[in-house]
Every structure is written in structure tokens, then in C-alpha cells.
Amino acid sequence: MQEILNNCTRFLTGHPRQRPQEILSEIAANMSEEITADVYGTGDVIRNFEISIADLLGKKAAVFMPSGTMAQQIALRIWAQRKKLNNIAFHPKSHLELHEHKGYEYLHNLHSVYVGEAHRVFAFDDLRTLNVPIAALLIELPQREIGGVLPSWQELQNICSWAKNKNIALHLDGARLWECKPFYEKSYREICSLFDSIYVSFYKGIGGIAGAILAGDSNIIAEAKIWKRRHGGDLVHLYPYILSAEQCFKQRLPKMESYYHKANDIARVLREIPNIKVTPEEPMTNMMHVYLHGDKSTLEERALQLAKQSKIWLFNRLVPTVLPGYHKFELSVGDATLQIDNNEIYDLFTRLTRQI
């Protein structure tokens, strides 16, 4: 399997695969030799990047952090302290609940309050029926675990107005914020104006090595820097991540529109194939879940054979779904996806799912 993967030249998901040696060489080749290292959160290289992102999001200040896990726990802890209340609300499929070993609880003594149901984004009506007081509401745009779904702009505004009126802090999990601009047809500033604190990521769609930014008012960010040190995230040097983020950001932010259109092209093509379903049917961002009917190991084996023949890698593995007979994978459109023709995608998936 690893050998077939190594021989592939094209990939359905994400950006072209690069190894660390190539990535680090490119960063070094594309940067000024005048740049000096950041030192414990200070220095032009980190400050300038923070300012540029804060400005793009329409916020007063920003702090670069090693990870979103750190950034979001910190934001929520600050809101909990300000509101003197340890309850924080989010979708049951939030990253905080699924992928962080409940750090928010173990490190910050915060308690989660779920909003809405697991299979859909939450709605204004889900909030109105909340019967627990909450300090902060985290909204993930788009909701990754259910295929990159977004609430309508109107619904989002209703939710945020409700929270504002109740003096509930609004935190945006914007791990994939860059990817939802084409759907909303709003500027990042307009989207972010609904929120008090915002986390954005620089890998995922942007394709940097790692790293995150937390943006908000100046006093929130000043406090977040203290928590960043407490978390062990105030590294002596963060420049490898910052430089990578900066370069990839310039390169890929302008492409978000084309990723979105490609995702919709692919969804249209796949929906025509009898044994395939796509959610959301019309992708709202650059991503979707692709449901394949058939036996898991047969499908995975066929994908390997197709990869061998075509040198196109379709997916790593399939996971079970609630839909009987179907397995799924997550498809995120990036630069690698753009290199594959829609007809070729139709052809590969037709062969993959044909009945024998």
C-alpha cells in the first residue's frame, strides 16, 4: 500500500504531497535573509503576521499560537472567567469534544453544553430551548465533521444576535474560515464582526506546516498571551510555522473560490453515479463527505488497484456510516484536486463502485 501511494503522482484530496526537505528548502528560498527570529512572541516576523491577520479579520489584535487546540481552550477560559461561569456551549461534533481528550475540562475546568443534534448544524431554535446558562457559544464555520456544512447567513445572524443580547461571548472556530467566504459572499471582516474571538488555522486549506491565530480585542489577546505561556505554547522561536503560514497564505488564499467551485463540480459528477451519495449534496465550502455503496474491503482494494493503474490516490481509508451498506471518506479540495479532470474523476469512481 505504501509503495502504491509513493508511486502516485496525483491526489484527489488536498495539496500536492511534499516532503519536509522540499518544504523547508522552499521556505528558505522564498524568504528574505534579513528576517530575524522571533523571541518568545516578540519580533517583527511574528508581530507583522499577527497584525496582518488581525486586520484582515477586522479585529484589534491577534496572537500566533502553535495550535488551534491551545487557542480555543484559552479563548473559552478567558470568556468563562469574564462571565464568572464555567459552562461553554458547542455542537456535539466540535473539535473540542472529539479530538482534544477533553482538555477544556481537564485543564480549564470548563463544562460543555451541547447545542443541536450531531448530524446537522445547530439552529436558532436549538439555542432558544437551552435551559442552562452559558458563558460562551462556540460556532464552527464550516462544521467539519458533518461535511463542511454552514448555517445560512440569516440563521447565523439570528444566532449571534440572540447570544449578544444574552451577554454570551461568541467564539468562532474558524479552522476552515478561509474556505467559507465564497458561500457567504461576505468579506472576512463581515463574518468576523459577528464574533468576539476568532481562531483561524494555517494548515488545512492554507497548507502551511502548522499554527493558528487567535484574534479579538486587545485586552483579550493580552490575556491570551499569558495563557499561551501557561500552556507551554510561548516557544522561544515559532518562525518555522510563521514563515510557512505566511508564504502558503499568500499563495492559496486567492484560490479558495476555485476550490469551492471544483468541490461543486466534483459533487455534481459523483451524484450521477448510482452507488455514490454526497453530503452536503451541494458543497458549501471546498469539502464534502463521499458515501460509497459496497463492501469496505472490496472498495479499498479496488481503490488501490486504480491507484496502481492511474497513479491517482483517491482516499486513505473508508469509515462506516449510519447509511446501511455505505462507507464514506472526506474529500477536501486543494491544489492537488485541481489537477484532476472532472471526467477522469467520474470515470475512476464509476469503476470503483461498479457492481460485479
Added chain:
Amino acid sequence: MQEILNNCTRFLTGHPRQRPQEILSEIAANMSEEITADVYGTGDVIRNFEISIADLLGKKAAVFMPSGTMAQQIALRIWAQRKKLNNIAFHPKSHLELHEHKGYEYLHNLHSVYVGEAHRVFAFDDLRTLNVPIAALLIELPQREIGGVLPSWQELQNICSWAKNKNIALHLDGARLWECKPFYEKSYREICSLFDSIYVSFYKGIGGIAGAILAGDSNIIAEAKIWKRRHGGDLVHLYPYILSAEQCFKQRLPKMESYYHKANDIARVLREIPNIKVTPEEPMTNMMHVYLHGDKSTLEERALQLAKQSKIWLFNRLVPTVLPGYHKFELSVGDATLQIDNNEIYDLFTRLTRQI
């Protein structure tokens, strides 16, 4: 000041100054292009490095973390849970107390118990008089804030035996562990055999970009990996730090002996100058505190003038001391220090501290 610094070609402290562009280019030039990225703590590049360090320290397992702040809080939290007791003991000038905004308390609800007095390393007698039960004892070897001082090997053994008998976990703050081998004339394994968990660093003496390792028994490290994720330290990719650490480690670990001897040469030379004191009088590692008699701004201005003439940078700034009329700076011997002749150092400091 920045201009004079930029024009300097030699530096009394640390390693030769390199800018990020040069550092990243060197890493890329010295690595195999076959190396693939680590992914959330998995993959050969991280695993092999962890194994090699665990082996060197004589421990079963190890985990690479972004920072020592994270690694140490995690180790102490695990010990506190195992011992069902939230008190942890350390020297009043520990990194945890001075430089981490009390993360151990805010994130882990641990309570500090100071051992000994601020101006000296703690001794066996300080422990015997402790009247509070403790889960873990943190020992920093060498004690950085007081000039890199070490307890004698016999004293260290007594302390550790006492703790072991009382079922107190022993944690080594080995931020500068690499630097204390020449003094003890013991292998890293022998030193580490006294401890249950060990943190080591890859910048400081080693000169890597950043990064730390926590080593210990397999079950401790398995649990630490969960906490690493909770802290937001389980980054999708840590390879820039790992590759840098690995390369610098190979290059500089064999030089620790020469740093130690150079530190002692410099101390000998400086002690001959009337207005200078050095602590410890005979350095135990690669570092010492240099006390200069005279007016702070006069000394700093003179150091700038000397830097202009000689292109040798002596120190960044002086800090007040308890010794009337004296200010001090920390001198850490690294590759840059080795490039400066002892007579030249004598000459520069004689001119710096001469009375007018």
C-alpha cells in the same frame, strides 16, 4: 545599539548568531529527502528521535514536546494524580515559579512547596525539615537562575534516596542536563537513573530552534501523550523542531566538555580582575554569573564602545544584584565563546571595569 550588534562578528555568550534563512537552509541541506513528515506524534522522524533520546537517558520511552513548560507541567500533573496529592516541591527559583505565569496552578491545580533558599541549591537537610506531604520533587540540574550550580553527587544521591523511600516521585528539570556531565563525570544514564521522569531541552546548549523531550517509563509517557494533546502540543507536524534538534544534537553534544573547560578558563581569567566577581567561582557547567562593579549605564555604554571597536559582543544588558555596587549578566559558553581567546577576554573586561 542594534547597528553595533549587527556589526559584531564574535559573541561572548552562546553559539554564533544565525538568521532563520540560514538555519532553515542548513537543516534542509543536511537532511535526507526521503524523510517524511511526522503526523500528530507518529512517523519515523519523531519516533526514532524519541527512541534515541530515551535510550541515551536509560529510560523506556520518551515523547517530543514543543516546550519544557508543557513537558514539566504534564509530568508533575501525572505524578500528582498517581500519588493522589496536589503538592509538588521545587526550588524557589525554579522555571515553573519564575517563567510560566504559574501554569502548574492555573491549568493543573497543583500547589508549590518551596525547598531550600533562593541563593543556593537545596540540600538533603532542607528536605528532612519539610513538614508538608508532597507528590513529587523537581530537581533542576544545574540550577540555572543561580549560575548553573549543582549539588555534589553524594548530596544528590542522598536527596533522591530520601524521596524514593518516602514514595515521592523524582522529576529532573534537565533543561541543561547535557551541560552537567563533565562535572559529575557520570553517564547520562547514571544521572537519570536517580529520576522517575526527565525533561531535556534542545535549544540552550544544544542550539536547536526549540523543543523538548520528556522521558520515563512507558505508561508515564503514554499518559503524557494524552496530556500533550490536551495542552495543544500535539501539532500535526513538529518536524522543523525535531530535525533541528537532531542535527544540533549530533554537532554539539560532543562539545559539552570543551564548553565546561572554557567556562572555567574564563572564570579564572575574570577572577583576576579587581572589579569582577564570578559565581560559582569555579563553574560547574558551561555557565556562570559575572558580577561587574560600577555604574550600570557607564558599564553598558563602555560595552557598546568595546563592541564597536572589537566587534565582540559581551552581553545584552546588566541586571541588579544583592551585592552593593554590582550588576551582573549570565555567561553561557557555546561555540561562539570558543572563538574568543582568553587573553582577549581578560583585556576586554579589564578595559570595561577600569576606574576612571
